Amino acid sequence: xxxxxxxxxxxxxxxxxxxxxxxxxxxxxxxxxxxxxxxxxxxxxxxxxxxxxxxxxxxxxxxxxx
Numbered sequence: 001x002x003x004x005x006x007x008x009x010x011x012x013x014x015x016x017x018x019x020x021x022x023x024x025x026x027x028x029x030x031x032x033x034x035x036x037x038x039x040x041x042x043x044x045x046x047x048x049x050x051x052x053x054x055x056x057x058x059x060x061x062x063x064x065x066x
Contacts, residue, residue, distance in 0.1 A: 002055040011051065019050045022057060023064075039064070 002022070003015040024036045040046045053060035 002057070004051055004053070004055040011047075015055065016047060016050050019053075019055065019057075019060070020046065023050075023060065026061070 002019045003012050004019060005015075006012050020036060027034050027036050027039070037043050037046055040049070049060060049063055053063060
């Protein structure tokens with residue numbers, strides 16, 4: 001689990017960046033030349049999805065690929 005919100009419910013940028021790096025590593029397994037941002041229309045959509053997952057890798061994989 002990765003912290004994506006602070007205790008006062010603010011975005012935690014360090015955690016979001018870590019989460020995006022984890023996702024990028026997963027995407028590289030399928031296509032080494034693909035960027036995680038290219039799967040979404042823009043980086044804001046990716047940020048929103050990371051925040052919606054609550055920091056759970058399992059949840060974001062479900063949200064992305066279900």
